Amino acid sequence: MVNVMLPPIKKAKRIPLPKRLLEGNLDTIHFWVYDEATTMVMIKLKKNQFRIIDPKYLLKFGERDINTLSNFQIIIENELFEAAMKAFTGMVATIIDKKLWTGAFDLADVHLVEKP
DSSP states (O other): OOOOOOOOOOOOOOEEOOOOOTTTTHHHHHHEEEETTTTEEEEEEOOOOEEESGGGGGGSOOOOHHHHHHHHHOOOOGGGGGGHHHHHHHHHHHHHHTTTTTTTTTOOOEEEEEEE
């Protein structure tokens, strides 16, 4: 087997913001937990649940829901997965710090830009 390293690209990658969810989806949250088996975060609500595959999908939530998430400690059973779990809690902190929740930009054509 041969490993090939490609040179980094010089072009910025455009990442579209995901479609928004209705405000108040997380009002009935019980807990959120990192699932090591699926490498997802599961947000358990009173009647249903959300499964979040990637931390950037947290950008779908509005200000109230992000603040609700920040008030709950994420549950993790195995400390080996703590770094993966911190990607989700770190994204919540970044969204709050930079005010990136859905609706903060109204209906403007705003995209996140990932620098190479």
